[in-house]
Amino acid sequence: MKSCGVIVEYNPFHNGHRYHIQQARLKSGADVVIAVMSGNFLQRGEPALLDKWARAEMALAAGIDIVVELPVYSSVQAADYFAEGGIALLHALQCDSFCFGSENGKEKDFQQVAKWLIDEKEAFDQAFQMVKNSGSSYAAQVEALLKEVYPTLSLNLSEPNNALGLSYAKANLAYPKPMEMYTIKREKAGYHETTIQDLEFASATAIRKSLIKKESTVESVMPASSLELVNQEKFVSWENYWLLLRYQIMVSTVDDLQQIYQMNEGIEFRLKEKVKEAETFTEFIGLVKNKRYTWTRIQRLCIYILLQLKKTDVEASVEGLKAIRVLGFTEQGRSYLKAKKTKIELPIVTNLNAANKNFFDLDIRAGFIYQLGNPHILPQDYRRKPIYQIKS
Amino acid sequence: MKSCGVIVEYNPFHNGHRYHIQQARLKSGADVVIAVMSGNFLQRGEPALLDKWARAEMALAAGIDIVVELPVYSSVQAADYFAEGGIALLHALQCDSFCFGSENGKEKDFQQVAKWLIDEKEAFDQAFQMVKNSGSSYAAQVEALLKEVYPTLSLNLSEPNNALGLSYAKANLAYPKPMEMYTIKREKAGYHETTIQDLEFASATAIRKSLIKKESTVESVMPASSLELVNQEKFVSWENYWLLLRYQIMVSTVDDLQQIYQMNEGIEFRLKEKVKEAETFTEFIGLVKNKRYTWTRIQRLCIYILLQLKKTDVEASVEGLKAIRVLGFTEQGRSYLKAKKTKIELPIVTNLNAANKNFFDLDIRAGFIYQLGNPHILPQDYRRKPIYQIKS
Numbered sequence: 024m025k026s027c028g029v030i031v032e033y034n035p036f037h038n039g040h041r042y043h044i045q046q047a048r049l050k051s052g053a054d055v056v057i058a059v060m061s062g063n064f065l066q067r068g069e070p071a072l073l074d075k076w077a078r079a080e081m082a083l084a085a086g087i088d089i090v091v092e093l094p095v096y097s098s099v100q101a102a103d104y105f106a107e108g109g110i111a112l113l114h115a116l117q118c119d120s121f122c123f124g125s126e127n128g129k130e131k132d133f134q135q136v137a138k139w140l141i142d143e144k145e146a147f148d149q150a151f152q153m154v155k156n157s158g159s160s161y162a163a164q165v166e167a168l169l170k171e172v173y174p175t176l177s178l179n180l181s182e183p184n185n186a187l188g189l190s191y192a193k194a195n196l197a198y199p200k201p202m203e204m205y206t207i208k209r210e211k212a213g214y215h216e217t218t219i220q221d222l223e224f225a226s227a228t229a230i231r232k233s234l235i236k237k238e239s240t241v242e243s244v245m246p247a248s249s250l251e252l253v254n255q256e257k258f259v260s261w262e263n264y265w266l267l268l269r270y271q272i273m274v275s276t277v278d279d280l281q282q283i284y285q286m287n288e289g290i291e292f293r294l295k296e297k298v299k300e301a302e303t304f305t306e307f308i309g310l311v312k313n314k315r316y317t318w319t320r321i322q323r324l325c326i327y328i329l330l331q332l333k334k335t336d337v338e339a340s341v342e343g344l345k346a347i348r349v350l351g352f353t354e355q356g357r358s359y360l361k362a363k364k365t366k367i368e369l370p371i372v373t374n375l376n377a378a379n380k381n382f383f384d385l386d387i388r389a390g391f392i393y394q395l396g397n398p399h400i401l402p403q404d405y406r407r408k409p410i411y412q413i414k415s
Numbered sequence: 416m417k418s419c420g421v422i423v424e425y426n427p428f429h430n431g432h433r434y435h436i437q438q439a440r441l442k443s444g445a446d447v448v449i450a451v452m453s454g455n456f457l458q459r460g461e462p463a464l465l466d467k468w469a470r471a472e473m474a475l476a477a478g479i480d481i482v483v484e485l486p487v488y489s490s491v492q493a494a495d496y497f498a499e500g501g502i503a504l505l506h507a508l509q510c511d512s513f514c515f516g517s518e519n520g521k522e523k524d525f526q527q528v529a530k531w532l533i534d535e536k537e538a539f540d541q542a543f544q545m546v547k548n549s550g551s552s553y554a555a556q557v558e559a560l561l562k563e564v565y566p567t568l569s570l571n572l573s574e575p576n577n578a579l580g581l582s583y584a585k586a587n588l589a590y591p592k593p594m595e596m597y598t599i600k601r602e603k604a605g606y607h608e609t610t611i612q613d614l615e616f617a618s619a620t621a622i623r624k625s626l627i628k629k630e631s632t633v634e635s636v637m638p639a640s641s642l643e644l645v646n647q648e649k650f651v652s653w654e655n656y657w658l659l660l661r662y663q664i665m666v667s668t669v670d671d672l673q674q675i676y677q678m679n680e681g682i683e684f685r686l687k688e689k690v691k692e693a694e695t696f697t698e699f700i701g702l703v704k705n706k707r708y709t710w711t712r713i714q715r716l717c718i719y720i721l722l723q724l725k726k727t728d729v730e731a732s733v734e735g736l737k738a739i740r741v742l743g744f745t746e747q748g749r750s751y752l753k754a755k756k757t758k759i760e761l762p763i764v765t766n767l768n769a770a771n772k773n774f775f776d777l778d779i780r781a782g783f784i785y786q787l788g789n790p791h792i793l794p795q796d797y798r799r800k801p802i803y804q805i806k807s
Contacts, residue, residue, distance in 0.1 A: 266787065267662045273783040274663075274723045299783070331666045391665040391691070395658065 024359050027053035028121040030109035032061045034071050036081035036249040039224050044086040046207040047122035055088040055359045059112045061098035063393040066105050068322025070259050072231050077252050079350040083412035084248035088356035092348040095389045096340040099326045106190035117363050120203035126182035128208025137192035256399045263396035265304040268329050272298040284327045284337040330389050346370040346382035351410030373409045416751050419445035420510040422501035424453045426463050428473035428641040431616050436478040438599040439514035447480040447751045451504045453490035455785040458497050460714025462651050464623050469644050471742040475804035476640035480748035484740040487781045488732040491718045498582035509755050512595035518574035520600025529584035648791045655788035657696040660721050664690040676719045676729040722781050738762040738774035743802030765801045
């Protein structure tokens with residue numbers, strides 16, 4: 024059986040995601056499509072609108088064969104670590120290929136640049152050291168350096184999906200037997216679009232806004248099977264965790280905060296100072312934000328504080344996967360896991376128990392905290408069985 | 416000017432407290448009565464129904480001349496440490512005497528037993544080691560040992576105010592120049608009484624219940640000046656902090672919990688286990704409670720967790736007072752502080768500022784957390800001036 028992997032958040036699942044799955048299947052000729060999906064906390068430092076179970080079910084109903092959970096120490100990370108976590112899971116699952124959406128849409132560009140960045144790592148690092156305090160963004164700096172080597176290159180790294188795609192390509196090439204790589208061009212809805220402007224495609228950001236406002240426009244841009252699984256009562260946003268975050272920052276000493284992952288350069292003093300003034304989460308980030316600390320970077324830091332992810336926790340975790348957490352599968356997906364059983368070296372966990380729970384301690388913690396945000400959210404880990412989707 | 420001290424919680428102020436002040440003044444012949452009052456978290460491991468400012472104002476309106484704050488590391492403690500903290504402040508304030516209510520009512524009994532416990536500490540400790548695992552309560556064991564030495568003694572230490580009084584007497588006798596000690600017999604309302612059963616006196620427990628239910632019976636058992644200062648909107652109980660406590664226990668590892676003051680004997684495992692099952696604070700304590708851990712002991716532990724009071728914090732703090740925090744005074748009280756200025760060795764702090772805030776870091780933290788329990792509670796420490804009560 025041939026397999027193709029995708030690395031996703033599905034926050035929530037929409038027509039663009041369905042198109043991505045269809046194209047991945049078509050391009051790769053795969054029998055099964057495997058999604059590595061972030062759990063309850065996402066790449067930009069936010070809680071997911073709906074929990075991982077609702078989002079996994081949406082995925083299985085719309086074409087995915089297996090959903091595995093991207094651990095929280097990888098899911099709330101900037102592009103490189105996020106990509107390494109996702110690619111590691113796909114490799115562990117013996118995927119033949121993977122496919123991602125990008126603004127660029129040409130595999131060759133990603134391959135070429137990724138290879139150059141790996142082969143010439145030392146030269147790149149040296150050159151980067153020289154420009155890194157120039158004031159422009161990381162992406163812009165990498166791009167400027169690339170332009171010197173490949174004057175004709177058209178890979179615009181300020182486009183978020185191009186940047187993420189390059190991270191996937193790099194992470195994949197680091198393996199002795201890299202997977203085949205496919206990318207599909209994102210045609211419509213830009214990543215940052217905030218309202219639904221098309222009859223079939225819209226950004227997840229615009230869709231979340233419409234769902235919260237209960238606008239009927241979402242009906243044209245999400246599969247019917249996904250819409251059925253939307254439960255407004257269970258929605259959460261950062262504001263649902265603001266009291267807990269505020270409390271945690273207030274009760275922590277500066278020394279406590281310094282233990283938290285990514286806490287450096289004295290930002291802990293700024294957090295403690297501003298938390299007294301802010302009434303809402305949005306106001307808080309607005310007060311803390313400055314030239315050095317972007318909105319997203321502060322949001323991620325806030326997730327680490329909320330979940331008390333310490334430097335020691337994360338550094339120990341990113342060293343390597345210990346097990347694979349399956350959230351759900353179709354019949355086809357189950358057959359694949361059976362067929363590959365002897366080749367997949369890591370334990371595949373479908374039900375948590377005393378023997379395997381230590382593999383997922385940070386995710387279990389994240390699940391408990393996520394549940395506190397809204398009384399309608401069900402327990403996230405213990406006593407949950409994987410979703411088994413039978414094709415109708 | 417002669418002064419007499421009282422050690423109090425005033426949760427809330429009632430006629431019994433007014434009687435206590437009157438008797439203290441009468442017995443001691445003092446010109447000023449000084450109250451050492453717990454801040455926002457109390458001896459039995461509970462948040463105060465109303466904040467320290469409302470309770471200080473009640474005290475000043477009803478006969479107290481100076482209110483100083485008992486720091487949180489002393490206020491949430493079993494009898495001996497609570498008493499040591501209170502007595503230390505009264506000594507620091509140059510009090511000539513102190514006065515407490517007790518079921519026994521005879522100074523001689525407290526003096527005699529306290530002296531014996533200090534003089535014969537070694538013998539007592541040895542004897543106590545032998546009986547301490549007998550299964551009966553600490554108070555019962557101390558009493559049994561005392562009965563052997565003083566067969567005619569009538570100091571019943573299972574009465575809570577007798578036990579506390581003995582702790583005051585011991586703490587006081589440890590000073591080279593002990594204060595004069597007075598006790599007044601508590602006549603009516605038992606400490607554990609839960610409903611108002613008298614036309615003038617009732618227990619604070621019964622009064623809190625009536626205030627929450629808005630019963631008119633409270634009008635006869637509280638001074639009018641105190642009733643005027645009751646603001647129902649600002650009431651808090653443990654349930655207001657249950658989400659925060661639950662979150663903190665969930666997000667803490669067993670190692671984190673072991674840093675908390677008084678966390679020992681493996682209770683941290685039990686807390687982490689039961690927190691998943693409980694829906695309310697009361698249910699939680701009911702699940703955790705067992706023969707070894709009484710309700711009050713667990714409640715105190717929960718305050719330490721809520722405020723993240725670590726072993727290192729508390730052990731460093733109880734070593735000695737660094738400053739005196741004044742919450743309010745009358746004209747008479749202010750004159751006393753002026754007159755004693757040169758004799759009082761510790762800094763007297765009326766307004767927090769950059770130079771003195773480090774003396775009160777744990778109390779400031781406690782104030783921030785207390786405020787999170789109810790949006791109507793005003794800031795507790797910064798930008799607060801002491802109450803200045805001008806006699807009408």
